[in-house]
Amino acid sequence: MANSKYEYVKSFEVEDEIVLPHVIVVRLHARDYLRFCKAHELRRPYDEEALDLMNSCAEFVQRKYPDILFSYGFNDEYSFVFKKKTKFYERRASKIFSLITSCFTSVFVDKWKEFLSGRELKYPPSFSGQVIVCATVDVLQHYLAWRQHECYIANQYSACFWALVSHGRTEKEAEDILKDTKKQEQNEMLHQQFNINYNNLPKIFRWGSCVLLMEVEAIVKYDKDGCPVKRLKKQISTVHSQDIARRTFWNQKPSLVKELGSFVEDIKRIDKDYIKYFQSEAKLMPYTWAVIRIDGCHFHKFADVHKFEKPNDEQALKLMNECAVGVLDEFREVIFSYGVSDEYSFILKRSSHLQRTNPSDIVSSVVSFFTSMYVMKWKAFFPLTDLVCQPSFDGRVVCYPSTEILRDYLSWRQVDCHINNQYNTCFWMLVKSGKSRSDAQQILKGTQSQEKMELLANNFGIDYNTIGEMLRLGSSAFWEEENGCSKIVVQHCNIIDDGFWGAHPCILA
Numbered sequence: 259m260a261n262s263k264y265e266y267v268k269s270f271e272v273e274d275e276i277v278l279p280h281v282i283v284v285r286l287h288a289r290d291y292l293r294f295c296k297a298h299e300l301r302r303p304y305d306e307e308a309l310d311l312m313n314s315c316a317e318f319v320q321r322k323y324p325d326i327l328f329s330y331g332f333n334d335e336y337s338f339v340f341k342k343k344t345k346f347y348e349r350r351a352s353k354i355f356s357l358i359t360s361c362f363t364s365v366f367v368d369k370w371k372e373f374l375s376g377r378e379l380k381y382p383p384s385f386s387g388q389v390i391v392c393a394t395v396d397v398l399q400h401y402l403a404w405r406q407h408e409c410y411i412a413n414q415y416s417a418c419f420w421a422l423v424s425h426g427r428t429e430k431e432a433e434d435i436l437k438d439t440k441k442q443e444q445n446e447m448l449h450q451q452f453n454i455n456y457n458n459l460p461k462i463f464r465w466g467s468c469v470l471l472m473e474v475e476a477i478v479k480y481d482k483d484g485c486p487v488k489r490l491k492k493q494i495s496t497v498h499s500q501d502i503a504r505r506t507f508w509n510q511k512p513s514l515v516k517e518l519g520s521f522v523e524d525i526k527r528i529d530k531d532y533i534k535y536f537q538s539e540a541k542l543m544p545y546t547w548a549v550i551r552i553d554g555c556h557f558h559k560f561a562d563v564h565k566f567e568k569p570n571d572e573q574a575l576k577l578m579n580e581c582a583v584g585v586l587d588e589f590r591e592v593i594f595s596y597g598v599s600d601e602y603s604f605i606l607k608r609s610s611h612l613q614r615t616n617p618s619d620i621v622s623s624v625v626s627f628f629t630s631m632y633v634m635k636w637k638a639f640f641p642l643t644d645l646v647c648q649p650s651f652d653g654r655v656v657c658y659p660s661t662e663i664l665r666d667y668l669s670w671r672q673v674d675c676h677i678n679n680q681y682n683t684c685f686w687m688l689v690k691s692g693k694s695r696s697d698a699q700q701i702l703k704g705t706q707s708q709e710k711m712e713l714l715a716n717n718f719g720i721d722y723n724t725i726g727e728m729l730r731l732g733s734s735a736f737w738e739e740e741n742g743c744s745k746i747v748v749q750h751c752n753i754i755d756d757g758f759w760g761a762h763p764c765i766l767a
């Protein structure tokens with residue numbers, strides 16, 4: 259398709275390929291889970307149904323992406339370990355963590371009812387995710403040891419905390435009592451004051467859960483004598499093990515050893531430098547315009563499966579806009595957004611403090627929240643169509659150094675909208691008039707904008723300029739002052755010319 263003069267803005271996108279031999283781990287955890295627990299009345303210190311839901315989401319993700327060999331999760335978090343030589347999304351960090359986080363969120367919302375029946379989802383849950391790069395299997399072993407240690411520490415504390423609260427202490431008092439207490443003291447407190455043996459609490463709570471691809475013997479058929487014929491079949495299963503970072507666990511899993519290597523020795527002490535490394539991330543460039551762009555994953559197929567109208571399903575676009583409005587409301591530092599087809603770009607206020615947090619956090623949180631909204635709001639926009647597969651989005655963040663370049667970025671997206679929409683309108687009119695898809699493609703090959711306008715006018719009596727603005731111009735969602743109060747509006751306007759920006763000087767101030 260034709261290029262525009264704005265295309266140069268693509269050069270600001272940074273390369274983030276994770277090169278071999280590094281192992282890719284994606285870690286995600288719920289955003290503000292305490293609020294979520296309270297709002298949905300999850301049982302404390304653990305809600306087994308919520309944990310089962312988390313495990314079921316992890317199994318789904320692992321089944322969908324066979325390059326994930328192993329995952330480990332507890333409470334509100336999950337880590338996914340990819341096979342060493344994965345080519346998943348060309349090993350691009352941003353695509354990988356955003357997509358996995360989005361997919362997980364999508365399933366979480368979709369399966370909520372199945373696991374937490376009777377409890378309505380009150381608002382869209384969201385997760386933030388990041389990639390952890392492990393240079394060697396030893397680093398990976400440290401990572402797993404660290405996460406399982408955290409599980410143990412956090413949940414023993416949690417068991418004490420909620421025992422105190424259920425015996426009449428306030429949350430503040432419980433916090434004060436437990437301040438600076440050691441593992442042993444907490445154990446004694448549970449035992450002596452509350453008659454709880456921590457070691458008798460469920461393994462899912464104390465040790466967390468692992469999702470593994472295992473080979474199991476399964477009956478595939480019966481022979482003519484009625485005897486079962488068994489074969490080794492690969493099956494995803496969830497197990498609870500105390501020692502995921504020990505040789506006794508890891509080295510006995512042939513698929514893990516083959517793809518990632520074996521553990522040489524057990525870890526005696528988790529190195530502080532490793533933990534520091536796992537938590538470190540480069541920040542975004544300050545004083546620039548950061549834009550988060552999300553894009554639907556395989557939406558040509560998603561559109562087919564859900565019978566979107568061609569070339570443009572207006573309900574689908576309105577659903578995208580509704581989700582964008584949700585993002586603006588949730589992330590107050592997003593000042594403007596522009597969407598077309600299955601994509602949306604969100605501009606962060608310059609030098610916002612979101613810009614000073616981890617870039618992965620920002621991207622994954624926005625993608626996850628958007629996905630969550632999309633699944634939750636689906637029925638409101640498609641009351642007669644069931645969601646037959648879970649939608650997911652990928653995301654990236656790009657920093658543009660000046661307002662002029664940011665405007666060129668937006669122009670690039672709007673020109674793209676115009677080019678695609680004009681092409682698609684012609685293509686689908688030709689197809690609907692009886693041409694085959696390949697004939698339609700041939701007819702349109704190499705045509706300029708003017709020729710397409712004429713084709714539409716002469717063959718179908720359509721004046722392109724009268725087609726709905728949302729389709730031709732895309733959608734902009736932003737905050738606007740109206741009678742002294744701010745509200746989020748969605749408009750379909752020209753954002754290439756100066757007119758819009760002149761009328762809204764505050765947006766890019």
Ligand code: ATP
Nearest residue numbers: 288289290291292301303304305308309333334416
């Ligand atoms: P942040 O956004 O910084 O991650 P957060 O509110 O999510 O903040 P966490 O420290 O992750 O903070 O807190 C998660 C809390 O949720 C913990 O107190 C944990 O015990 C609780 N929790 C996690 N999973 C469950 C569950 N299945 N049932 C009940 N409580 C849970």
Ligand code: ATP
Nearest residue numbers: 554555556557558561566569570571574575599600
């Ligand atoms: P990728 O995973 O690489 O993004 P994709 O299939 O999502 O692949 P895109 O280039 O993002 O490809 O294009 C999105 C596709 O989704 C469009 O080509 C179109 O087929 C479909 N689509 C998205 N929104 C709509 C809509 N509102 N109406 C009809 N079709 C739509």
Ligand code: MG
Nearest residue numbers: 553554555557
């Ligand atoms: Mg797409």
Ligand code: MG
Nearest residue numbers: 553599600601
């Ligand atoms: Mg797209």
